[in-house]
Amino acid sequence: MTHVYIDLSRLCLTKFTTGIQRVAREIVLRMLKDPSLEVTLLADMPSHTEWRVLPHDAFTEFYTKGTGSPYGTGKTVIVRPREIESGAVFFDIDSAWNMPMHRSWLFPILREHGVTVVPHLYDLIPVTEPQFFYSETTRQFLVWVTAVLQNASHIICNAEATKAALAKLCGELECDIPPCTVIPLGADFKQGGNAEQAPLPEGLTPEKYVLMVGTIEPRKNHALLLDAVKPLSERGIKVVFAGRIGWNMDAFQKKMAAHPQNGTDFFFFEGPTDAVIRALYANALAVVFPTMNEGFGLPVIEAYQHGTPVLASDIPVLREVGGELADYFDNTSVDSLVAAVDRLLAGDTRAKKKEAIAAYRPRTWDAAAADMAAALAGFSQKTGTVPAETRISQMVVLTARNDDLLRTLPYLDAFLPFIERLLVCCPERNIAELREKWHGRIQLSFFTDEELLGGAPLPKDHTRRNFFLRCLLMEKAPLDDVFIMTDDDYRPLLPLTQEFFLKDGRMRGYYCYDLREWYGTQGNYTSYDLSMFRTRDFLTGEGLPALQYSAHQPQIIDRRIYLEMLAKYPHISGDGLDEWSTYFNYGIAVHPDRFAAVPYTSIGWPGAITDWTLWCQPSGLCFENFYDALYENGRIFADFSREYNAETIVSENMEKVQRWRTELGKQQQTAAALAMFRSVYHSQYHMMPELSLCEGEDGAAVFRLPKLICIPAGAFVRLRLLTDDALRKKGAVLRYGVQNTEGRFVIPQQEIRLADLDSKLHPELVLPAPAGLLNGALVLEYDCGEIVRGSTACLVR
């Protein structure tokens, strides 16, 4: 069953359900009853980064009977974008362009998690004819369309004309057009067949006037019909406008009021009742629809439902909706409009039209909703497309360290029973020892570095070498199509099945960070950090997601997809990218039906929990990234065995996991305390407590610091110092530390060479806070020949 998420934030806020909100209501009410879909309805929360779930019964009750609230009365259930599972569909049927949770932020998150993004496109008029809209609407719509074009997996259009307009737009923008499906809307709105009709307003005679119904706004082109009042009056036909005055129509309103035939041949009924509207429809010669552009043209169908002939603009969408029953005219020509009226008046044309219209049956909302449900189910199945019979039995490791591999092998042997073979890619000289010392269940086979390289020089840099070798491996080594790639020190902690890697037809990629947030070892970047920065730049430059998948645990690889990626980007094998992040981000963007993005599950990553601020919490703890150092005296695993011991392994691993969880919990507490401080500071000073080093008006460096900072006692805290690019000069040094009231450094002074930092990152002040309470001062120095100082109160508690 396909899980569909629908954000109905606008619908829930709209008092009068018309236009798009009416469509959303009609479709969603029916989708809730569709057994092929599991539907989760969402509405924005005040943070605009998460939703509350709308209970189905409350929603249905509110929108069918008008009682209660669509939000329900029970406990609020929260959903965050990153929690929507891979394979689900996010269906945007409401007017999402004016939602605070804007799609240029939301859609990339959904996409990088393998969620199928399906926006409903009603029209592109704010792009093609922006002059007809409020400026804010145009701006929001342009942003929304860009997000749609970049991230939509499929688009549902309401008309062929809309699809054609989209294709034209993509051509003009030189971008790919996402796959589109046309599903016309329903139109069987209740018309209150026997409902009361008011008497025809004074001055009007049946069949002696043409009617235009709807809000008076520039796009609807009332001006054309107003210009036609005189020639029509010469034919004994009057003109009637019924509706409200919309935006930007002050001048037109004056023109109507001043019209010489106002009250004789021209009438404007502002805000008429439903009964008056019914009378006007029933007695009109025709409904005129001179609009410049439309998304769908529901008013044409409404006119048919009243049995009234229609004269409409000759534009593709109205031709599509109005069909043969309507007559068409050039919406820039009064003569063309008058000619259409003449045709209707000639002979028995009108009678024949009315007869044909009487037989008209609009498309039903039931049919439209069923078509949409079927389309959504087809776009993404809950089960992915990796064949169910896929069996994983091969593991592959690149290593030059026999000791590490021999210590890891017993863990693989014991806890990964589905792995039968391990392909070891290593120098020729390592093979004999491995053959001699390993006698376990898993069968070893070998592929030498020499075979792999075939004479090509081996890059010196660690990460460049790794990526280069893995790319060669995919091309040359005897690999299964689907296998598990690992390193020689990734140890499973508990028995796992292949479901851990391949579940519900999707290969699970375990991510640990967002590459765009990766800080690394500040100012002294490792080969690994530099590889992350290069990978970030490559992925974002290609418009691909940029999660960090080097989670330091084994991961599933489909060799065919890896090769496909290398064929698409042949230059990258020498670029020293991160092999995991490049592959999984490519895979999830190009084959979302075959991948699922899942938070990582390893302990020992980071080596020490204070090495960096965690970006996400692990979804379970199933692997250990083995660091000898963590087993040394005073470290977290000091009292545990470093080797596999069948007798004690289960209890030891359980305890290790528990300890790691405690460490993770401490970091969560620190993050919560800092968030609380920021929130309290914001409520008091109305701005966030930011630290910055910037150029003042005179060009000199100046520290801008909050009134105070407050950090939890005993916590390991990182604070970012926003730094102007111009101040990152060669030789410029930043020093910082925390002094007590006697001027002694209680958090020792440290130094950052600003020119050494990645240009996209600001320096981080790393502050290991003392355990006790402290009233002190954070002291900063910027030294670039001249020294600039700044300080602020620093409370540790």
Added chain:
Amino acid sequence: MKQTPEALRSRIYKLAESRIEAARAKMPCSAALFEALAAQRPDSVDYTLLKDLDNRDFIEAVFSLLLGRPLDDATRAAWQDRTDSMPQEQFRTAVLRSVLRSAEYQRRMTPLCRCPLPVAEESGQINVQVAPQQMPDRLMRVYRKLPAPMKKLAKKLAGKEDA
């Protein structure tokens, strides 16, 4: 053709601009303002994305992001002189101070982040020496258990009514 979000937004802006100019109308905002607004997160306002805007666009952006509405004509006129004449940093600081202290903002409280301007400052830093003293832990535990009226009395006796 693959394009970054910024590049595609820039293209679509230019396309809409050409259409709107052909209709003898004006784009609702400059290209720079359009991009600065589009790149924001939904839950906060990142000042660094507004850094390169000129004063006119800056005040439009501040109203749109912090107050959730377009800049009204009366406010635009009230700031007109300063928009053209004040040094950029002073102008921005003044605009932000005025907006952040408004009752309208205090109903929304959208956080302004990564802003290096001295918006919250008027009288310098808090003096470390006069930072509020902490009650000893033991007394604090007793205090927390007091009913509300007793807490109020305790605060009064300690001379910390405003604490």
